[in-house]
Amino acid sequence: xxxxxIYRYNPETDSExxxxxxxxxxxxxxLMVLDVLELIKAQDSTVAFRRSCxxxxxxxxxxxxNGKNGLACISPLSETVKNNKLIVRPLPGLPVVRDLVVxxxxxxxxxxxxxxxxxxxxxxxxxxxxxxxxEREKLDGLYECILCACxxxxxxxxxxxxxxxxxxxxxxxxxxxxxDSRDTATEERLAKLDDPxxxxxxxxxxxxxxxxxKGLNPTRAIGHIRNMLLQRAT
Amino acid sequence: xVTAVTNFGxxxxxxxxxxxxxxxxxxxxxxxxGAVLVTHPDISYSEWRSTFEPTWVRIFSVAALLSLAVHAWxxxxxxxxxxxxxxxxxxxxxxxxxLATLACAITLFTYLVWGIQIIWGS
Ligand code: SF4
Ligand code: SF4
Ligand code: FES
Numbered sequence: 001x002x003x004x005x006i007y008r009y010n011p012e013t014d015s016e017x018x019x020x021x022x023x024x025x026x027x028x029x030x031l032m033v034l035d036v037l038e039l040i041k042a043q044d045s046t047v048a049f050r051r052s053c054x055x056x057x058x059x060x061x062x063x064x065x066n067g068k069n070g071l072a073c074i075s076p077l078s079e080t081v082k083n084n085k086l087i088v089r090p091l092p093g094l095p096v097v098r099d100l101v102v103x104x105x106x107x108x109x110x111x112x113x114x115x116x117x118x119x120x121x122x123x124x125x126x127x128x129x130x131x132x133x134x135e136r137e138k139l140d141g142l143y144e145c146i147l148c149a150c151x152x153x154x155x156x157x158x159x160x161x162x163x164x165x166x167x168x169x170x171x172x173x174x175x176x177x178x179x180d181s182r183d184t185a186t187e188e189r190l191a192k193l194d195d196p197x198x199x200x201x202x203x204x205x206x207x208x209x210x211x212x213x214k215g216l217n218p219t220r221a222i223g224h225i226r227n228m229l230l231q232r233a234t
Numbered sequence: 235x236v237t238a239v240t241n242f243g244x245x246x247x248x249x250x251x252x253x254x255x256x257x258x259x260x261x262x263x264x265x266x267x268g269a270v271l272v273t274h275p276d277i278s279y280s281e282w283r284s285t286f287e288p289t290w291v292r293i294f295s296v297a298a299l300l301s302l303a304v305h306a307w308x309x310x311x312x313x314x315x316x317x318x319x320x321x322x323x324x325x326x327x328x329x330x331x332x333l334a335t336l337a338c339a340i341t342l343f344t345y346l347v348w349g350i351q352i353i354w355g356s
Contacts, residue, residue, distance in 0.1 A: 157316070160316040160317065160319070160321070160322070161315070161316065161319070161321075162321075163321075194245045194246055194247055195245065195246050196245070196246035196249055197246065198246070199246060200246030200247070200249065200250050201312075201316075226247075226250070229247045230247065230251075233245075233247055
């Protein structure tokens with residue numbers, strides 16, 4: 001029997017959050033954490049969590065499992081559980097809506113701020129804007145982000161200033177458009193990032209790199225943005 | 235909202251650069267002081283004093299002192315805007331942070347003037 005401790009909070013009935021302890025029969029299999037949550041849900045249908053694709057593609061089930069953020073659907077128990085105990089909490093730093101479901105508004109607001117779409121004011125060509133294979137390669141390690149918020153919600157700088165620090169996820173996407181050869185708004189994009197908070201609250205702690213379930217490296221992207229700002233100023 | 239009015243420079247980049255540059259100056263200075271202590275293990279007070287006599291050492295010392303003040307200012311401002319904010323402490327936080335920032339400014343300025351006086355005084 002697997003010992004599970006799960007964060008519960010229903011704002012309509014609970015005065016404060018609490019940890020609920022349960023036992024789950026995993027049948028001795030190395031299940032994913034999401035499977036365990038589904039087993040719990042079969043016992044107690046009031047447990048709330050988000051999920052959709054169950055294969056690490058949609059980014060809905062970002063959770064804090066035994067102290068580390070990740071996607072429940074691709075986190076095997078063998079890599080998560082310590083001493084037969086699984087502790088599941090919502091992503092840290094974001095307001096809890098209910099149980100494991102968090103309010104991601106601040107996270108999305110930061111994403112919106114970086115204008116995550118291609119901007120090009122030159123006349124559109126007949127078919128499409130072409131890129132050389134080398135130019136396309138620059139977007140590798142950037143475009144794969146699924147906006148699960150595992151990184152930003154593990155970043156202390158984002159905890160303290162979620163309204164002013166863009167956070168690792170947003171900055172990775174900011175760089176994705178700064179690095180795109182088809183985008184012509186580089187100057188405007190950089191000008192909006194050159195305040196003391198948006199980029200420069202990153203202190204290089206690299207929590208974001210440690211948790212990204214897609215193996216992306218926001219810290220490196222932030223370094224690139226910093227260099228672009230530096231070059232722009234000199 | 236945390237406002238940026240009290241930050242030292244005009245941009246985040248400028249602050250970040252200053253933090254790096256002043257860091258390097260401080261590193262060099264403490265390297266120098268360390269070297270003096272290592273090469274003179276039994277340094278006497280008069281020897282120690284005379285180390286600071288040459289004009290270049292005085293200039294170096296003032297540069298280090300200035301760097302320290304700037305470095306501390308940017309660092310403390312960052313810490314205060316991380317932790318002493320309405321998000322962390324509620325409504326009174328902005329007033330509190332203003333006072334704390336002022337206290338930091340006065341302290342750093344005092345140490346700066348006092349330090350220069352010590353370095354350039356006979
Ligand atoms: S960078 Fe990684 S951890 Fe962050 S939102 Fe994107 S996929 Fe999730
Ligand atoms: S490296 Fe920067 S963005 Fe990543 S967790 Fe640390 S402070 Fe946050
Ligand atoms: S359910 Fe889609 S990423 Fe986990």
